[in-house]
Amino acid sequence: MKLSEPAGEPLPSGARARSTPPPVARLLTLLLPAALALYANFQGVQQILIPLQVEAIDPRGKIANLTALTMLCSITGVLGLTAGGAASDATRSRWGRRAPWLVAMALVSALLSLALGPQRNLPGVALLYAGLWFTMNFFQGALLAVLPDRVPEKRRSLASSIFGFAAPLGSLVGVNLAALAPGEWGYSALAAMLATMTAAFVIFAREDGYPAPDAGAAASPGRRLRLTWRLLQSFAARDFSLAYTFRVLMFVAQFAINNYLLYILQDHIGAAHLPGHNAQVAAGLLNSLRTIATVAAIFVGLWFANRTERRKLFAQVYAVAMAAAMLVPVVSPTWTGMLIFATLGGIAMGAYSTIDLDLMSRVLPNRHAAGRDLALLVMAGAAAQFLAPLLGGALIRFLGYGPLFIVAAAITLLAGGVTAFIHGVR
Numbered sequence: 001m002k003l004s005e006p007a008g009e010p011l012p013s014g015a016r017a018r019s020t021p022p023p024v025a026r027l028l029t030l031l032l033p034a035a036l037a038l039y040a041n042f043q044g045v046q047q048i049l050i051p052l053q054v055e056a057i058d059p060r061g062k063i064a065n066l067t068a069l070t071m072l073c074s075i076t077g078v079l080g081l082t083a084g085g086a087a088s089d090a091t092r093s094r095w096g097r098r099a100p101w102l103v104a105m106a107l108v109s110a111l112l113s114l115a116l117g118p119q120r121n122l123p124g125v126a127l128l129y130a131g132l133w134f135t136m137n138f139f140q141g142a143l144l145a146v147l148p149d150r151v152p153e154k155r156r157s158l159a160s161s162i163f164g165f166a167a168p169l170g171s172l173v174g175v176n177l178a179a180l181a182p183g184e185w186g187y188s189a190l191a192a193m194l195a196t197m198t199a200a201f202v203i204f205a206r207e208d209g210y211p212a213p214d215a216g217a218a219a220s221p222g223r224r225l226r227l228t229w230r231l232l233q234s235f236a237a238r239d240f241s242l243a244y245t246f247r248v249l250m251f252v253a254q255f256a257i258n259n260y261l262l263y264i265l266q267d268h269i270g271a272a273h274l275p276g277h278n279a280q281v282a283a284g285l286l287n288s289l290r291t292i293a294t295v296a297a298i299f300v301g302l303w304f305a306n307r308t309e310r311r312k313l314f315a316q317v318y319a320v321a322m323a324a325a326m327l328v329p330v331v332s333p334t335w336t337g338m339l340i341f342a343t344l345g346g347i348a349m350g351a352y353s354t355i356d357l358d359l360m361s362r363v364l365p366n367r368h369a370a371g372r373d374l375a376l377l378v379m380a381g382a383a384a385q386f387l388a389p390l391l392g393g394a395l396i397r398f399l400g401y402g403p404l405f406i407v408a409a410a411i412t413l414l415a416g417g418v419t420a421f422i423h424g425v426r
Contacts, residue, residue, distance in 0.1 A: 024155055027146075030205040032162050034102075035143065037197035039170025040177070041109070041136060041190045043287070047171075048178035048280060049117075049186050050129060051262045057122055063263065067393035069126055070259055073133035074385030080134035081379040084141020096207030098142045098149065105139035106198035110191035117184030139198075147357055150207075161302050164353025168294035168346065171287050179284040237365035240373070242422045244380050246315065249415035251384035253408040256392035257326065259385075260404075261286070264329075265338070268401035273335050286338060290346035297350025304354075311359045312419045314352055319416025321348035326409040330402050363422065 050069065055062045084101065091097045109132060116128040144163075151159045173193075178186040235241050257264070265271075265279040265286075274282040301314065325344030329337045364373045395404040 024151060027150060027205045028155075028159055028162050030201045031143075031146065031159075032166055033197040034201040035163055035166035036170040036173065037190075037194045038136065038140060038143065039167050040174030041113070041170075041194050042174070043171040044174025044178035044186060044190050045113075045129075045132070047175050047258065047261055047283060047287075049182065050125070052182055052280070053119065053125055054122075057120065057125070063260070063393055063396060065122060066259070066263075067389040069129055070255075070389040071386050072126060072130050074383065074387075074389075076130040076134040077137040077381075077385060078379050078383055080137030081141045082376070083134075084138035085145060085373070085376070086141075087138075088142040088145055095202075098145055099202045099207045101142040102139060102198050103202055105135045105142070106195050109135040109139065110195045113187040113191035114184075117187035139194075144357070147361060158302070159357060161298055161354050163357055164298050164350065165295060167353060168287075168291040168349065172291035175287040176284040179280040182280070235376075237363070239363040239422045240365050240377075242418055243360060243363045244377055246415050246418045246422075247377060247380035248384050248387070249411050249418065250319075251381045252388045252391065253322070253326070253411040253415070255381075255384055255388035256395070256404060256408050256411075259389060260392055260396065263396075264401055268329070268333060269335055269338060275335070282335070282338075286342040289339060290342040290349075293343045293346025294350035294353065297347045298354055301351045301354030311355045311362065312422060314355045315359065315419045316416045318348045318352035319412050319419075321351065323409040323412040323416075326405045326412065330405045333402070 051062070051066060054065050054069065058065055084105070088098045088101045091100060093100055112128055112132040112135060116125065116132060119125045119128060147159050174190060177189055181189060235244070262279050262283055265274055265282045269282075271277050271279055275285060276282075304314075322345055325341050325348060328341045328344065331337070332340070360377045363377075391407070392404055395407060
């Protein structure tokens, strides 16, 4: 396969592009800032901007209110991811399948962010936050499908590492930007970043055109029924279901902690023990440290990933290392303990990020619906956002922050155990 050719589903007859598609190197180079901007929006909004907004509206009810908002957004996030993968799979246009949706969702997300910033009441925040989570997850579903569409299998580990770099770097940028410019300025800056990076990606890494199929083929009721059945069949595939379960457990444990990080720093560690006595600054420092550790681990992990086909091993190493990291704040509920937690957690995440999308792409039951099935696997993260606030909020309310870390560590180890039963991947 030539590197200039699409790597996934072949185009229908007559579907050759108006111009030669870009080389994989340019595609991945431009994919990095687009993915980084997406994750910056996710983390900056979720970890800093929304918690501050919720606390300003009702300080005493902040845990319950944040839990309710997170659960609501988990629902719209699942819907957005599913729609993003499936709708872009079904799209036929001269601009390709994914690009039109990336542009549309980036613009709508920017508008929602600008409207969310000035909100001073909980219903308004809930409505716009839920809408924003739908559009950004829709964007993510279409963006992830670029990998099986346009990246050859032998470059998948590199492509997975691109997303692996983008997640911590995006978190670093988003959280620190939101901490330094909270409120409306933070929302505006994040929105502008997503719109700009998306424009660069779709213009300079242009997608091949994808014309419509034969008349009547797309809209028949029988075809829609078959598509629904194939969606259920994806979960009938053993390895696919196990990979989905692994990701749900992994993200439930992570989000149960990360969603409440600002409050953990304020209430568990104590503002008096934080740098500058400021939880926002402390959260930015933790994300910076975690990003450095993650990026370093990705470089090392990529070296190993290129020399072995054992993808499950990376997931299992992640589980053990992340569980150990989560136990540190229990043993040492101090700022130093949080620094160790961030460092070990970053190393664990970096080791896994090297093969994340590569592992997912190997358990897809149908390459011709790669966008839909990848979106379903990524949807595990959105589904976890529904379970994590229930778990985290209940543990904090009834048992405290220490048991939250212990339970999260146990769930992480369980996630690693699940990967042992995936047979189609080494």
